[in-house]
Amino acid sequence: MTLKNLAQRLGVSTATVSNAFNRPDQLSRALREHILEEARRLGYRGPDARARSLRTGQSRIVAVVLAETLTYSLNDAVSSELLTGITEVLDAHGHTLLLLSGRQPESPRHADALCHPGSASMADGFVVYGLMPGDRLINELPAQRPLVGVDFHIDARPTVHIDNEPACHAIACHALKKRPRRVGILSLRLIDESYNGPVSAEHRCLDAHRTITRSRLDGFHRALDEHDIDPTSVPVWNIDENTHAVCATVIEEILDLPAEQRPDLLLCMSDRIALTVLTLAEQRGIRVPEDLRLTGFDGIEEGQYRAPRLTTVRQDSIEKGRVAARMVLGLEPAENRLLGTRLLIGESCP
Amino acid sequence: MTLKNLAQRLGVSTATVSNAFNRPDQLSRALREHILEEARRLGYRGPDARARSLRTGQSRIVAVVLAETLTYSLNDAVSSELLTGITEVLDAHGHTLLLLSGRQPESPRHADALCHPGSASMADGFVVYGLMPGDRLINELPAQRPLVGVDFHIDARPTVHIDNEPACHAIACHALKKRPRRVGILSLRLIDESYNGPVSAEHRCLDAHRTITRSRLDGFHRALDEHDIDPTSVPVWNIDENTHAVCATVIEEILDLPAEQRPDLLLCMSDRIALTVLTLAEQRGIRVPEDLRLTGFDGIEEGQYRAPRLTTVRQDSIEKGRVAARMVLGLEPAENRLLGTRLLIGESCP
DNA sequence: CTGAAAGCGCTTACAG
DNA sequence: CTGAAAGCGCTTACAG
Numbered sequence: 001m002t003l004k005n006l007a008q009r010l011g012v013s014t015a016t017v018s019n020a021f022n023r024p025d026q027l028s029r030a031l032r033e034h035i036l037e038e039a040r041r042l043g044y045r046g047p048d049a050r051a052r053s054l055r056t057g058q059s060r061i062v063a064v065v066l067a068e069t070l071t072y073s074l075n076d077a078v079s080s081e082l083l084t085g086i087t088e089v090l091d092a093h094g095h096t097l098l099l100l101s102g103r104q105p106e107s108p109r110h111a112d113a114l115c116h117p118g119s120a121s122m123a124d125g126f127v128v129y130g131l132m133p134g135d136r137l138i139n140e141l142p143a144q145r146p147l148v149g150v151d152f153h154i155d156a157r158p159t160v161h162i163d164n165e166p167a168c169h170a171i172a173c174h175a176l177k178k179r180p181r182r183v184g185i186l187s188l189r190l191i192d193e194s195y196n197g198p199v200s201a202e203h204r205c206l207d208a209h210r211t212i213t214r215s216r217l218d219g220f221h222r223a224l225d226e227h228d229i230d231p232t233s234v235p236v237w238n239i240d241e242n243t244h245a246v247c248a249t250v251i252e253e254i255l256d257l258p259a260e261q262r263p264d265l266l267l268c269m270s271d272r273i274a275l276t277v278l279t280l281a282e283q284r285g286i287r288v289p290e291d292l293r294l295t296g297f298d299g300i301e302e303g304q305y306r307a308p309r310l311t312t313v314r315q316d317s318i319e320k321g322r323v324a325a326r327m328v329l330g331l332e333p334a335e336n337r338l339l340g341t342r343l344l345i346g347e348s349c350p
Numbered sequence: 351m352t353l354k355n356l357a358q359r360l361g362v363s364t365a366t367v368s369n370a371f372n373r374p375d376q377l378s379r380a381l382r383e384h385i386l387e388e389a390r391r392l393g394y395r396g397p398d399a400r401a402r403s404l405r406t407g408q409s410r411i412v413a414v415v416l417a418e419t420l421t422y423s424l425n426d427a428v429s430s431e432l433l434t435g436i437t438e439v440l441d442a443h444g445h446t447l448l449l450l451s452g453r454q455p456e457s458p459r460h461a462d463a464l465c466h467p468g469s470a471s472m473a474d475g476f477v478v479y480g481l482m483p484g485d486r487l488i489n490e491l492p493a494q495r496p497l498v499g500v501d502f503h504i505d506a507r508p509t510v511h512i513d514n515e516p517a518c519h520a521i522a523c524h525a526l527k528k529r530p531r532r533v534g535i536l537s538l539r540l541i542d543e544s545y546n547g548p549v550s551a552e553h554r555c556l557d558a559h560r561t562i563t564r565s566r567l568d569g570f571h572r573a574l575d576e577h578d579i580d581p582t583s584v585p586v587w588n589i590d591e592n593t594h595a596v597c598a599t600v601i602e603e604i605l606d607l608p609a610e611q612r613p614d615l616l617l618c619m620s621d622r623i624a625l626t627v628l629t630l631a632e633q634r635g636i637r638v639p640e641d642l643r644l645t646g647f648d649g650i651e652e653g654q655y656r657a658p659r660l661t662t663v664r665q666d667s668i669e670k671g672r673v674a675a676r677m678v679l680g681l682e683p684a685e686n687r688l689l690g691t692r693l694l695i696g697e698s699c700p
Numbered sequence: 701c702t703g704a705a706a707g708c709g710c711t712t713a714c715a716g
Numbered sequence: 717c718t719g720a721a722a723g724c725g726c727t728t729a730c731a732g
Contacts, residue, residue: 015703
């Protein structure tokens with residue numbers, strides 16, 4: 001059943017049927033009702049989105065391109081919040097969300113795929129979240145359509161960011177008010193290879209301008225400096241994926257150090273990391289904050305209803321998503337935006 | 351830049367350019383390479399997905415229609431696992447995921463929207479997850495395209511289910527081996543209105559054939575019966591949304607009952623509920639399992655790395671998603687499927 | 701308020 | 717291996 005079919009059966013032109021669905025003001029109320037009723041009766045569900053999008057050049061679809069795997073992004077609280085904010089705006093404006101992933105789990109796709117934008121070119125606009133592994137995917141997206149980066153910079157495109165460096169400086173300053181015997185930093189992906197464990201001089205760090213982890217590390221280091229602790233003396237552990245399972249392997253290594261080598265303050269770059277420390281410390285009878293103080297980053301819900309609550313930086317990822325979506329839809333100027341954060345003092349580092 | 355443009359510039363027909371992108375075997379290797387190279391040089395990113403989908407009738411997009419709000423679904427561990435399983439299969443077969451929600455947060459959309467399938471008609475197939483509020487949305491979807499229900503039944507369509515009744519019977523039997531003084535049931539949405547609190551005779555329950563909560567309740571009741579406990583004597587609390595915040599209001603009410611009225615065994619229909627009980631009980635100095643035994647449902651990760659681990663039913667939602675996606679793509683027969691579950695004994699109810 | 705006609709950008713038999 | 721042509725289902729000026 002097509003619009004043309006329907007028009008023939010009803011003895012009107014296709015333009016009239018189209019108007020019945022799209023421009024109520026272009027035909028009489030009675031005729032419109034008649035057409036809609038007959039459409040329903042004959043099983044015509046309305047104009048086909050494929051044809052419509054070709055004709056109008058608009059699909060009412062916005063794609064979110066996620067740097068991480070979809071599996072990760074769907075299960076991570078921060079990514080989920082971002083998506084929540086994006087969909088909130090899209091919903092309100094009659095758009096829907098297409099999910100694309102930059103980091104395919106294992107896709108030995110045929111070489112042909114290289115020259116195909118796939119369903120990406122369906123979307124009216126794009127939100128790109130996180131540092132993509134390579135620029136290939138981004139270069140395949142239609143260059144003329146709006147594209148907004150979140151949490152990392154793309155040349156010649158607007159970005160939505162938070163103030164990572166000052167936020168980390170602030171939380172570290174709070175933590176360092178009470179002088180620790182030994183500090184450690186648990187970092188999210190800081191280096192350019194898949195690796196979990198202590199970072200040493202040989203490791204090649206990711207480009208500072210493009211990653212949030214470098215900014216966060218800079219904030220920590222500035223605070224350490226100001227408190228007369230040599231940043232180079234503070235060990236940094238790299239965690240390649242922000243999941244309980246991956247965090248746990250690195251953290252166990254740290255918590256199982258002899259008590260005199262174990263840090264009594266851990267600055268973590270995510271709440272997920274800090275929460276995993278909390279759980280594993282509990283299991284080992286290490287008391288937080290008495291034996292080990294702990295800061296997180298993100299301010300996710302899970303960190304705020306457990307006891308002890310995390311001391312952390314609250315970032316409003318939902319708002320980040322809203323802003324990005326509004327830029328893509330042209331509802332606000334497409335320019336770089338820096339969103340603020342808030343220090344949250346919990347019991348994990350009072 | 352269009353395919354036609356490109357063909358003109360290169361002095362070949364549009365068919366040849368199209369074949370260069372889609373059917374490598376239809377032209378010489380040298381010509382193909384030449385075309386692809388020139389395409390790149392001239393900024394042509396490959397055939398437009400909109401036109402292609404109109405022509406071929408395939409968009410390589412599969413839509414997931416979620417009964418709950420996207421906000422909820424993206425933040426819930428079980429929904430996220432389902433989506434993970436779906437995207438895994440879609441990715442492997444070159445499809446992408448479109449997210450639709452049945453339960454719009456607040457959308458006073460103009461009446462016109464009623465007669466529009468919107469971008470839904472873009473998709474090649476549909477996975478519908480959970481009981482939709484009303485059949486309207488489903489009836490708007492193109493009837494000829496594959497559609498698979500998950501966790502609830504749609505007339506004349508295949509469904510992927512788990513064995514809710516037997517699973518709940520089994521976990522309740524386990525819990526009732528040690529006779530409780532007083533049992534309570536914490537149920538997910540069981541009644542046909544937004545309500546949080548004790549369920550009484552006046553409440554209208556949702557249709558038994560369509561909801562998983564009724565099946566789960568039946569399983570609990572059968573076990574109670576077999577253990578000589580009158581099911582009608584066991585209070586049931588309704589929780590309208592499976593989030594920490596909503597669960598907490600109901601649970602606080604229960605935990606704050608005088609000790610002699612408070613249940614010492616709570617059968618919960620989700621791990622989220624059970625975990626919230628755990629957190630709130632901890633805060634009140636109620637010991638689990640000594641003062642209060644607790645069972646969950648789902649087997650989400652968060653329940654298995656905390657101490658005490660939850661006693662729960664593990665359902666493999668990722669597999670549920672895989673199966674549903676494979677059915678939609680026609681990779682396996684579109685027929686009703688019942689997936690098994692596994693009883694997980696943790697310390698919350700040994 | 702209604703209809704005839706062009707064309708969105710592509711793919712696919714089909715003829716050469 | 718290549719090209720000319722039809723047509724996927726719709727929307728939109730435009731003329732009446």
